[in-house]
Amino acid sequence: DIQMTQSPSTLSASVGDRVTISCRASQSISGWLAWYQQKPGKAPKILIYKASILETGVPSRFSGTESGTELTLTISSLQPDDFATYYCQQYYSFPFSFGQGTKLEIK
């Protein structure tokens, strides 16, 4: 089974900051990775799929990159609406698996 190790678990930042969240796969997933945003009491929402493709309607300040088994979500300039928890998920092979999550807090 593929393990997804996400870091950091918590990130404190300010509006306007550039932030990066990492996800490391235990083996190659060939970019079959999605990033989700979840706000308290709400269902997750897809942001990025296939490592770097922005879902329709997602602001362009979100971006994703891939380097081997290291995948990254970047928010270029944090907005108030971006403070939430973020998860990565591999869908390369079953059983699918999520990272542990990164809670993005206001500094």
Added chain:
Amino acid sequence: QVQLVESGGGVVQPGRSLRLSCAASGFLFKDYAMYWVRQAPGKGLDWVAAISYDGSNIHYAASVKGRFTISRDNSKNTLYLQMNSLRVEDTAMYYCARAARGISSYCQHWGQGTLVSVSS
């Protein structure tokens, strides 16, 4: 627009059973793979099961294999999760999600979830 509405959650004793349903609308249900994902209180997302558009291809997480059964009724636009031999650690919000394409895809649309509490 795509709508997924889960139901069937509740409080149940360990060892008992529960069946969750997910009513789908706003898209051609029979054309899409579907998933169940759960989230224990205060914890992260946990992938549970997947089913192909026609029910012929099914996968489970190791933690639920042999106890949970995913199924679908395309004539009723409904996804199911039969949960048997429930354990305290199965306590979670259960979300159904629609795949973007085939079974090996990401969760493009999510329901609001139904809460399952396993307690004596």
